[in-house]
Amino acid sequence: MATIELINVEKKFGPSYAVKPMNMTIHSGEFVVLLGPSGCGKTTTLRMISGLEAVTDGQILFDGKDVTWLHPSDRDIAFVFQFFALYSHMTARENIAFPLQAQGEPRDSIRKRVEEVAKMLRIEHLMNARPGGLSGGDQQRVALARALVRRPAAFLMDEPLGALDAEFRESMRAEIKRLHIEQNATTVYVTHDQIEAMAMGDRVVVMSAAVVQQNGTPAEVYHDPANLFVAKFIGSPGMNLIQGHYADGRVALPGDNRYDVPADWHTTIHEAIGRDGDIILGFRPEAAHISASGPIATTVYTTDLHGSYTMLHLEIDRDTIVDVRAGRGTNYPIGTPARFDLDPAMVRFFDPKTEMAIRKGGNP
Amino acid sequence: MATRASAPSAPVTISTRVDKVGLRPKVTRAIRAFVVVILTVLILLPVVWMVMTSLKSPSDVVAVPPKIIFEPSIESFIFLVTERVQFPTRQEADEFRARDDLKWYEKKVAERGQKITRVGDFPKQLRNSFIIAGTSTIFSVLFGVLSAYAFSRFKIPGEGDLLFFILSTRMLPPVAVTIPIFLMYRELGLDNTYFGLILLYTTFNLSFSVWLLKGFIDEIPKEYEEAALVDGYTRLQAFRKVVLPQAVTGIAATTVFCFIFAWNEYAFAAMLTSDATRTAPPSIPSIQGVGRIEWETIAAASLVFLLPVVIVTFALRKHLLRGVTFGAIRKG
Numbered sequence: 001m002a003t004i005e006l007i008n009v010e011k012k013f014g015p016s017y018a019v020k021p022m023n024m025t026i027h028s029g030e031f032v033v034l035l036g037p038s039g040c041g042k043t044t045t046l047r048m049i050s051g052l053e054a055v056t057d058g059q060i061l062f063d064g065k066d067v068t069w070l071h072p073s074d075r076d077i078a079f080v081f082q083f084f085a086l087y088s089h090m091t092a093r094e095n096i097a098f099p100l101q102a103q104g105e106p107r108d109s110i111r112k113r114v115e116e117v118a119k120m121l122r123i124e125h126l127m128n129a130r131p132g133g134l135s136g137g138d139q140q141r142v143a144l145a146r147a148l149v150r151r152p153a154a155f156l157m158d159e160p161l162g163a164l165d166a167e168f169r170e171s172m173r174a175e176i177k178r179l180h181i182e183q184n185a186t187t188v189y190v191t192h193d194q195i196e197a198m199a200m201g202d203r204v205v206v207m208s209a210a211v212v213q214q215n216g217t218p219a220e221v222y223h224d225p226a227n228l229f230v231a232k233f234i235g236s237p238g239m240n241l242i243q244g245h246y247a248d249g250r251v252a253l254p255g256d257n258r259y260d261v262p263a264d265w266h267t268t269i270h271e272a273i274g275r276d277g278d279i280i281l282g283f284r285p286e287a288a289h290i291s292a293s294g295p296i297a298t299t300v301y302t303t304d305l306h307g308s309y310t311m312l313h314l315e316i317d318r319d320t321i322v323d324v325r326a327g328r329g330t331n332y333p334i335g336t337p338a339r340f341d342l343d344p345a346m347v348r349f350f351d352p353k354t355e356m357a358i359r360k361g362g363n364p
Numbered sequence: 365m366a367t368r369a370s371a372p373s374a375p376v377t378i379s380t381r382v383d384k385v386g387l388r389p390k391v392t393r394a395i396r397a398f399v400v401v402i403l404t405v406l407i408l409l410p411v412v413w414m415v416m417t418s419l420k421s422p423s424d425v426v427a428v429p430p431k432i433i434f435e436p437s438i439e440s441f442i443f444l445v446t447e448r449v450q451f452p453t454r455q456e457a458d459e460f461r462a463r464d465d466l467k468w469y470e471k472k473v474a475e476r477g478q479k480i481t482r483v484g485d486f487p488k489q490l491r492n493s494f495i496i497a498g499t500s501t502i503f504s505v506l507f508g509v510l511s512a513y514a515f516s517r518f519k520i521p522g523e524g525d526l527l528f529f530i531l532s533t534r535m536l537p538p539v540a541v542t543i544p545i546f547l548m549y550r551e552l553g554l555d556n557t558y559f560g561l562i563l564l565y566t567t568f569n570l571s572f573s574v575w576l577l578k579g580f581i582d583e584i585p586k587e588y589e590e591a592a593l594v595d596g597y598t599r600l601q602a603f604r605k606v607v608l609p610q611a612v613t614g615i616a617a618t619t620v621f622c623f624i625f626a627w628n629e630y631a632f633a634a635m636l637t638s639d640a641t642r643t644a645p646p647s648i649p650s651i652q653g654v655g656r657i658e659w660e661t662i663a664a665a666s667l668v669f670l671l672p673v674v675i676v677t678f679a680l681r682k683h684l685l686r687g688v689t690f691g692a693i694r695k696g
């Protein structure tokens with residue numbers, strides 16, 4: 001399994017950047033998810049790693065070896081496409097055997113290996129079917145088998161679950177993760193679905209506007225977003241972000257609310273924006289809890305039940321609505337007043353001028 | 365029709381689409397069926413007439429009123445493949461008929477007072493047609509596929525202009541350039557050669573095949589080749605193993621259209637070929653009868669000429685329907 005390094009890799013289409021110069025190391029056996037909205041450059045990055053798209057500048061190394069200008073077939077990678085790209089004129093078996101035939105392997109060993117992979121993906125019974133007759137999930141299993149069969153140095157997957165029904169997506173997600181663990185294969189996985197990214201990745205690389213916004217573990221990008229984009233993009237709903245004004249350990253929030261900043265934040269904030277300045281207070285819906293003595297007063301705007309919990313949408317003032325998670329035991333009629341407090345360990349602050357997170361110990 | 369708020373009623377369980385029920389749609393459908401029947405009859409009538417004529421005896425062919433029911437005869441086909449002379453006198457003809465070493469077809473001809481001198485020109489002309497139409501079709505489709513693939517997949521500078529340029533060869537009636545081409549071909553020594561006509565038909569067909577095939581190849585997602593590229597195949601292998609099988613429908617449709625054009629072409633063939641390379645189309649109307657115009661022979665020639673196109677079209681019909689409606693249907 002290979003370590004993949006991108007060094008100042010960039011891609012320009014004409015004058016505009018599809019991917020601005022980026023540096024990234026994907027360690028051997030790691031599952032890295034490239035996450036971002038459509039058009040952010042994540043697929044282009046993946047295609048540059050595969051060699052299907054040429055870089056305009058920079059270097060790509062596999063295990064320290066420069067592969068920047070190597071033909072895709074010489075990179076020893078497997079690519080899984082969103083729309084499977086199964087050959088409709090071949091049976092599932094022929095599709096899976098196809099990459100091995102390119103290497104001119106003897107027939108017997110091809111057959112053995114194909115059977116092995118089919119068993120691993122539990123598709124032995126579909127081997128003689130043509131892709132057109134298979135369900136979306138089974139088609140993707142065949143596509144995965146085709147990728148696995150060659151034991152490549154790395155798997156590149158471009159939204160492999162994007163074309164599947166919700167029902168298949170859940171189970172395939174688990175299957176891919178399991179396969180990754182069994183094969184210990186370096187995997188780069190592109191998706192726009194942040195839930196998928198969080199669930200599957202050892203590491204999540206959040207991209208937007210051709211730039212890497214944050215590169216960290218799922219927990220890091222969730223709890224410590226590097227900037228406002230990541231804070232909003234990750235999570236469903238995203239992080240609550242309230243414009244406020246900081247002065248002397250307190251944030252003045254809309255609707256005459258005041259929030260006492262936990263003492264361990266003071267120095268950090270002073271260093272970032274001074275003793276007096278605009279600030280954005282951020283917190284996840286589960287960091288807030290309804291409490292009669294809470295410092296922030298709101299009225300219930302609407303509520304929705306999510307089965308195990310209720311999501312409250314609370315109006316602080318006309319322009320500011322925050323999402324707060326509450327137990328499903330209590331009913332909050334629309335228009336009733338509600339106060340909430342924040343878990344001091346889970347509040348975050350952002351600088352509205354730079355849109356970057358204010359972090360204890362500075363930005364890495 | 366007046367619209368009125370309707371009262372609640374039982375749920376509707378049958379189709380109530382306005383185009384499915386009601387008097388007007390029914391009348392429309394009837395008219396449509398009627399028009400289709402009339403059209404079919406109009407289109408098929410000459411073909412039926414041709415088949416009938418080819419099976420008539422010389423006297424039935426010119427009978428007035430035309431005979432619908434007649435005794436079928438295959439004389440016309442014997443006439444088609446033979447060169448004959450008329451016996452100058454009745455007596456000579458009768459003597460010839462009386463001989464007992466005659467083959468069945470010689471007997472048939474002898475009944476008309478004629479003698480077969482040699483094999484006719486038509487079989488050779490048909491063979492010429494096969495060679496020229498077949499070869500030019502192969503070239504048109506082969507070059508068409510290659511250049512359509514290049515246009516579809518690679519960034520080619522001035523791609524739009526080039527495609528327009530290719531199409532522009534179709535923008536004037538070919539007959540308009542017959543004289544210049546005739547002169548050029550004479551200078552180059554290409555007249556009356558197989559190669560000359562093959563080159564000409566390939567040139568005419570190429571613009572058509574490039575455009576048609578580009579449409580088909582555009583519809584094949586490029587992920588198919590990319591998957592093959594990643595799996596260790598070269599671009600050429602990917603083209604052969606992945607793109608070509610997916611483009612079979614388009615290739616079949618293009619083949620039929622190119623073949624029909626090259627097979628049927630009349631004007632250039634009439635002008636650029638003579639004895640050795642003459643193709644079937646210009647020779648059919650010039651079939652010389654013996655002592656009269658042999659309509660049944662001309663009909664037989666047309667029928668034989670028609671068969672290859674019918675066979676090719678029939679063999680590829682599965683692909684054709686999608687071929688002629690391509691672009692309108694998206695692959696599922």
